[in-house]
Amino acid sequence: MITLTFVQPDDSRTQIQASSGANLMEVAVAHGIDGILADCGGNLVCGTCHVVVPERFQALLPEQSDMERDMLDCVPFPQPYTRLCCQITLEAAHDGLELQIPLVQR
Template sequence: MVKIVFESHDGSERTELELSPGGSVMEAAAANNIDGILADCGGSMVCGTCHAFVSPEWFEKLPEQSEMESALLEYVPDPQPNARLCCQLEVSDAIDGITFTLPESQR
């Protein structure tokens, strides 16, 4: 099982999921009603409503962003260098224990 944690922007809410590998982080968040992952485009990488922030140590371990993901993240509310689109990250053993901090704009 892969443990993924979603934390509200202010740290007041925290949800831990234990997931089987496979599918995207966005799909797992949507299936588990994670408040703050809107996923308006369903994972088509056109809306940015599944973006979240990761700590620097995790950011370095994730696969490199595509040019399209990087470009889209420039236009999300409150863009930050540690943002990723959850639709572009696979639930796998490589991210076991990761915490995603959800942006205030997606509450």
């Protein structure tokens, strides 16, 4: 199992367990993570599942596609390490991943 921690804007944390091969957005929605709206259901057209991934975890993530980069240009107040969690398939190497929920998604 992979342990993930979602950090809310008020610094409260929710830790969940997920399986390798699972889609990060689907896992967050299934666990009721506040701030992961996922309005488009993971179709890469809304940006409401964006999260900020701390720099130390960036090397563990797949490279962004052109479509993801284009969508991230449209999210409110994108940050250097903003990603769409619908584009991340979890792997064993992601164990311990921390994801910050942007204030603007609430």
